[in-house]
């Protein structure tokens with residue numbers, strides 16, 4: 570089964586209501602490949618989810634940037650998976666490296682979140698990736714495998730999971746992984762899934778790349794055999810996000 574190209578826009582902690590409306594207008598007016606070719610998901614901060622959900626074109630979807638690890642209750646400042654489901658938000662990003670590093674989310678905690686969110690009916694963009702120190706120490710695959718294993722230990726149905734490989738050293742730095750570097754890790758990760766989960770999950774799970782993707786580098790990255798799309802940060806706030814969505818065409822013509 571072919572893996573549909575996936576382009577996510579992670580707006581992170583950015584934007585005013587006016588700016589969000591502008592971005593949504595730009596997206597709504599854009600000519601992009603059809604839903605048969607590309608799945609587009611944008612992830613505004615929580616407070617703008619209802620605004621984006623109610624004004625965004627119907628062929629694009631929304632994602633939250635995080636959710637709580639279990640059922641809601643006395644957890645001040647958290648938002649539960651049930652609340653996202655209640656608002657009809659289909660996707661959630663979990664395990665982003667900014668949360669792993671700054672908020673000290675462990676592999677196990679992220680695994681628990683992924684399992685809980687899936688069990689509530691959300692689709693999950695699960696992020697993995699190594700730091701520069703870990704890459705230089707030659708432990709990229711160990712790190713990525715340990716992060717993925719914590720998810721695999723808790724999840725049996727992978728049909729609603731997209732894995733985002735985001736090398737930490739490439740996030741927001743302008744230092745994009747080369748197409749060969751991205752392909753190498755995606756290929757290894759797919760082999761890891763084949764060995765430790767199943768051949769079917771390895772063949773069907775989308776592995777997308779994130780880290781300084783822009784309108785200039787997206788086609789070459791997207792042309793790699795195991796790169797099934799992108800999770801875009803900074804460039805998803807700009808009109809060039811449209812060009813990144815259009816990079817899906819490289820797979821169609823491949």
Ligand SMILES: O=C[C@H](O)COP(=O)(O)O
Nearest residue numbers: 579740741780781802803
């Ligand atoms: O979630 C997105 C990634 O953190 C990439 O961010 P970036 O495109 O600004 O490097």
